Amino acid sequence: MGLKRAPFQGVINILRFNWHFYVIAAVLLLFALGLQIIAPFYLQSILFWLALLGITTVIFTLLVSYYIYDYSSLYQLGWLPNLNDKKVLNINAGFDETSEIIRDDFPNIDLTICDFYDSEKHTEVSIERARLLYPPSSNTVKVNAQNLPFKDNTFSVVIAMFSAHEIRNTEERELFFKELKRVMKEDGQIFVTEHLRDSFNFIAYTIGFFHFYSRSNWLKIFKNAGLRLVKEGKTTPFVSTFILHKNGATN
Known part of the structure; x- marks a missing residue:
C-alpha cells in the first residue's frame, strides 16, 4: 500500500504522548540506585534487581511497541x-x-x-x-x-x-x-x-x-x-x- 509512516513513528509518538511515565520511571530508578549505596548490605542486592527489572520492563515495552506500531503490517x-x-x-x-x-x-x-x-x-x-x-x-x-x-x-x-x-x-x-x-x-x-x-x-x-x-x-x-x-x-x-x-x- 502507498502511504508510508516515518521510521520509528509509533515508538516516538508513545514517548512524546506519555513522557511523564518515563520520567517517573527514571526518577524511581535513580532513587533505587542511590538508595542502594547507603542501604544495608542485605538490601543492596534486592534494590539492584528491582532496578534491573524496571529497566528491562521499560525497554521490553518499547521494543514490543516498535514491533506493533512500526515493524508489523498494522497500518497497512x-x-x-x-x-x-x-x-x-x-x-x-x-x-x-x-x-x-x-x-x-x-x-x-x-x-x-x-x-x-x-x-x-x-x-x-x-x-x-x-x-x-x-x-x-x-x-x-x-x-x-x-x-x-x-x-x-x-x-x-x-x-x-x-x-x-x-x-x-x-x-x-x-x-x-x-x-x-x-x-x-x-x-x-x-x-x-x-x-x-x-x-x-x-x-x-x-x-x-x-x-x-x-x-x-x-x-x-x-x-x-x-x-x-x-x-x-x-x-x-x-x-x-x-x-x-x-x-x-x-x-
Missing part, C-alpha cells in the same frame, strides 16, 4: 475490503492516524472523518498531547459518540481503530455501538481494532493492560448493541480486529 490496514466508491465513516477519539492512509489507498472513497473526543470525559493527558502535536484535519466532524449526526443506513463501512476503548463507561460504550449500527447500512460492516486485556498485553504493558478491555467484554458490548461478530483477526498477538454485521444481515 490489510483487513479492510476495497473501499473505493463506498461511503465510509472513520471515527477516532482525538487522534487520527489512519484517515490519510485510507485516502491514499482508496482514492475514490467517500470518507467521513469523525472525532468524539470530549475533554470532560476523556481526561488522559496523552490524548491532549497527541491533539496538540497532531491537530484534527479541517474536514473532521466533531461529534457526540452517543448521538451521531447522520441519518440511518448511511455508511457501507465504519472504522473504529484504537478509539472505542476511550469510552470508559460501559453503558456509553454500548450506546456508541448502537449508534454505529444505526448509521450503518443493512449490509454494512464495522471494523473495530483494539488491544485486549489479555496475557499478551499484560506481558507487554504490565499494569497498563488495565486500560484495555477483555475479549469477553467487547463481545458482550457488541451483542447488547445488536451487532454480530462475523470474523476476528490479529495483526500481531497484541492487537485484535473485530468485523461486525447487524444481527440478521446475511452478507
Whole structure:
C-alpha cells in the first residue's frame, strides 16, 4: 500500500504522548540506585534487581511497541475490503492516524472523518498531547459518540481503530455501538481494532493492560448493541480486529 509512516513513528509518538511515565520511571530508578549505596548490605542486592527489572520492563515495552506500531503490517490496514466508491465513516477519539492512509489507498472513497473526543470525559493527558502535536484535519466532524449526526443506513463501512476503548463507561460504550449500527447500512460492516486485556498485553504493558478491555467484554458490548461478530483477526498477538454485521444481515 502507498502511504508510508516515518521510521520509528509509533515508538516516538508513545514517548512524546506519555513522557511523564518515563520520567517517573527514571526518577524511581535513580532513587533505587542511590538508595542502594547507603542501604544495608542485605538490601543492596534486592534494590539492584528491582532496578534491573524496571529497566528491562521499560525497554521490553518499547521494543514490543516498535514491533506493533512500526515493524508489523498494522497500518497497512490489510483487513479492510476495497473501499473505493463506498461511503465510509472513520471515527477516532482525538487522534487520527489512519484517515490519510485510507485516502491514499482508496482514492475514490467517500470518507467521513469523525472525532468524539470530549475533554470532560476523556481526561488522559496523552490524548491532549497527541491533539496538540497532531491537530484534527479541517474536514473532521466533531461529534457526540452517543448521538451521531447522520441519518440511518448511511455508511457501507465504519472504522473504529484504537478509539472505542476511550469510552470508559460501559453503558456509553454500548450506546456508541448502537449508534454505529444505526448509521450503518443493512449490509454494512464495522471494523473495530483494539488491544485486549489479555496475557499478551499484560506481558507487554504490565499494569497498563488495565486500560484495555477483555475479549469477553467487547463481545458482550457488541451483542447488547445488536451487532454480530462475523470474523476476528490479529495483526500481531497484541492487537485484535473485530468485523461486525447487524444481527440478521446475511452478507
